[in-house]
Amino acid sequence: MKTIEELMAIRENAKKKMSVREDTGDENVRIVVGMATCGIAAGARPVLNAFVDEIAKRELKGVTVSQTGCIGMCQYEPIVEVLEPGKEKVTYVKMTAEKAVKVVNDHIVNGNPIVDFTVGAATK
Amino acid sequence: MRELSLNVLDIAQNSITAGAALIRIEVLENTVAHTLTIGIYDDGCGMTEEQLESVLDPFFTTRTTRKVGMGIPLFKMAAEQTGGSFTISSKVGIGTNVQAVFKTDSVDFTPVGDMASTVATLISMNTDREFLYRRVLDGKDFVLDTAEIREILGGVPLSEPAVVQWMRAFINENTEALYGGVSQ
Numbered sequence: 670m671k672t673i674e675e676l677m678a679i680r681e682n683a684k685k686k687m688s689v690r691e692d693t694g695d696e697n698v699r700i701v702v703g704m705a706t707c708g709i710a711a712g713a714r715p716v717l718n719a720f721v722d723e724i725a726k727r728e729l730k731g732v733t734v735s736q737t738g739c740i741g742m743c744q745y746e747p748i749v750e751v752l753e754p755g756k757e758k759v760t761y762v763k764m765t766a767e768k769a770v771k772v773v774n775d776h777i778v779n780g781n782p783i784v785d786f787t788v789g790a791a792t793k
Numbered sequence: 794m795r796e797l798s799l800n801v802l803d804i805a806q807n808s809i810t811a812g813a814a815l816i817r818i819e820v821l822e823n824t825v826a827h828t829l830t831i832g833i834y835d836d837g838c839g840m841t842e843e844q845l846e847s848v849l850d851p852f853f854t855t856r857t858t859r860k861v862g863m864g865i866p867l868f869k870m871a872a873e874q875t876g877g878s879f880t881i882s883s884k885v886g887i888g889t890n891v892q893a894v895f896k897t898d899s900v901d902f903t904p905v906g907d908m909a910s911t912v913a914t915l916i917s918m919n920t921d922r923e924f925l926y927r928r929v930l931d932g933k934d935f936v937l938d939t940a941e942i943r944e945i946l947g948g949v950p951l952s953e954p955a956v957v958q959w960m961r962a963f964i965n966e967n968t969e970a971l972y973g974g975v976s977q
Contacts, residue, residue, distance in 0.1 A: 670970070671963040676945050679956055683949040704918070706864050709803050710794055714910055718961075721917070725954030733952065736918040738806075 686730060698732045698777060703748040705739035711746035712765070719766035720749075723773040732777060745791060751776060760788040796906025797831060797895070800868040804833050804891055805915050807864065809922065811837025811889060816915070816922060820908060821929040827898040828877070829905065833891045840883040848881070868893055875899035909964035912937065916960060917952040928968055935967040 702708070702717045720734045742748060745762035751772065752758050759782045761772060768786055776782045784790055794800050801818060808816045813835035821830040840848070851866040869879040872893035883889040895902055912926045916939055926937040937960065939951060946956065 670966050671959055673945060676942065676956070676959055679953070679959055680946050680949045683946075683953045683955065687949070704802070704806065704914075706803050706862055706867070709799050714799065714802060714907075714914060717914055717918075718910055721954045721957050725958055734917070736914075 686728070697754065699750075699752040700732065700734045700777075701737050701750040701752065702734065703738070703740060703746055704736040707739055707743035708746045708748065711743075713747040715766045716747045716749065716764045716769050719769035720773065723770050727773070727778065729773075729777065742788070745788060748788075751782070761786045762788045762791045794867060794871065794903070797871060797903050798906040798908045798911040800864070800871060801831060801833065801908070802911040802914060803864045804868055805911075808833065808835035808837050808889065809915075809919050811835060811839070813837035813888065814922060815925065817925045817927070818912065818915075819927045819929070820905060822897070822931070824897075824931055827896055829895045829897050829902075831893050831895070834888065835890075836888040839885040839887050839889055841885055845881065845883050865891070871895070871903050874901040908968070909961040912964055913957050913961040917957045920951045926964070928964075928971060930971045933971060935971060937964060937967075 700720050702713055702720070704713050704717070717734060717736070724732050724734065737750075740748065742762070747762075747764040749761045749764050749769070749772070750758055751761070759776065761768070761783070764772075764786070768783075772783060772786065794803070805816055805818065815836050817832070817834040819830070819832040819834075821832075822828070823830075848865045849869065851863050865881065868891070872879045872895050875896040876899050877894040877896050879893045881889065881891050908926075908928070912924065916924050922939075923943075924937075924939045927934055942956075942960070943951065946953075949956065951957075951960075
């Protein structure tokens with residue numbers, strides 16, 4: 670069973686990570702998941718879970734996952750935007766948990782956006 | 794929506810939009826009466842009587858206020874199709890209470906689904922709010938309270954991935970224990 674002690678261990682670990690982040694001055698990468706009725710119904714929650722799990726697994730620093738409302742392209746949900754400082758926003762559409770793992774690996778970690786998953790490829 | 798926990802995720806977003814500081818989510822099951830009651834209670838800005846009427850009408854709201862839209866009508870339908878009931882009450886400046894009662898022995902009953910993901914998502918995406926999640930089965934219960942977790946974390950954000958995973962596992966394990974499943 671999950672215990673308070675485990676939570677305390679997470680706290681200590683996270684505090685160490687936070688101080689490393691401050692030292693290196695890593696800029697923040699933001700992953701934004703559409704979580705309006707349309708996004709949720711299309712499967713945004715497992716996508717968001719997959720991002721959180723993959724970031725935890727790789728212990729990535731300076732990457733945050735947040736949510737947004739409906740951006741008016743409901744037919745392409747679940748939609749995920751990746752915002753990196755100094756780079757153009759990348760909008761991924763019809764996301765799945767599997768695609769989310771690939772986005773973390775290829776795009777966030779290795780710096781190669783996956784063109785096939787983007788809104789540009791979907792609307793061609 | 795394929796599971797009720799997705800409706801909860803959706804409805805609770807309205808509480809966030811309403812500026813609620815504390816959002817209480819309760820899932821109460823009574824196996825004798827074959828009922829499952831889901832409540833979402835907030836201390837947000839509340840609604841006027843006209844707004845309250847309009848949220849129940851999907852065709853009125855989707856065309857005028859995008860903020861509310863289909864969420865409430867879908868949740869209401871999910872409850873009523875089981876022979877259950879749905880109530881929403883609200884007072885400007887006080888908050889909004891949404892409660893849906895489901896008949897669990899109905900063929901049209903949608904499973905509760907992954908409440909752990911719903912609650913962990915809501916908490917991690919809205920770390921400036923307090924959440925109180927309570928699951929009750931025939932009088933036995935467990936609670937997840939962000940105020941308590943926040944105190945233990947001492948400055949580490951509730952959105953920290955390891956914390957989100959801990960909250961998900963905490964809810965899953967306690968739910969299994971409540972329902973007599975395997976747990977340590």
